[in-house]
Every structure is written in C-alpha cells, then in structure tokens.
Amino acid sequence: MASDRPTLTAERLEQAARSLRPAEREVLILSARERLSNDEIAERLGITPERVERLLAGALVRLDRALERQERLWWRFW
Numbered sequence: 036m037a038s039d040r041p042t043l044t045a046e047r048l049e050q051a052a053r054s055l056r057p058a059e060r061e062v063l064i065l066s067a068r069e070r071l072s073n074d075e076i077a078e079r080l081g082i083t084p085e086r087v088e089r090l091l092a093g094a095l096v097r098l099d100r101a102l103e104r105q106e107r108l109w110w111r112f113w
Contacts, residue, residue, distance in 0.1 A: 041106060051101035059094035062087055
C-alpha cells in the first residue's frame with residue numbers, strides 16, 4: 036500500500052536517482068525540473084520523441100525500484 040511507504044525526502048530521491056543511467060537522469064530532469072515536453076527534450080538532445088518517452092519510462096521504473104529497495108528491511112535481502 037502506497038501509504039505504508041516512508042516519506043519521500045530529497046535525500047532519498049537523490050540517492051535513488053544515482054541508480055539511473057545518465058541519459059535517463061537527463062531526460063527525467065528536463066521533464067520534471069524544467070517542465071519540457073517530450074518534443075522539446077527530443078529537440079534539445081537530438082533524439083526522437085519516442086526515444087525520450089522510452090528513456091523517461093525506464094527512468095521512472097528504475098527510480099521506483101530504487102526507492103523500494105531503500106524501504107526493505109535488511110533481513111529481506113537474503
């Protein structure tokens with residue numbers, strides 16, 4: 036249940052973002068912080084909007100998994 040998750044802090048998000056590939060991180064930052072559309076990101080990076088969409092989707096999946104790993108209790112890793 037989502038409400039069972041610990042509070043999302045900037046520190047936890049930064050730590051999780053380290054697990055992203057550089058291209059995924061860049062696309063995520065351009066989308067979330069700079070509020071650029073996929074077409075604008077594609078133009079800026081010289082890639083297709085479809086590639087932007089795939090990178091953004093991959094970034095969100097990896098970010099979610101990294102945050103989930105942070106929440107696991109240490110004995111659940113074994």
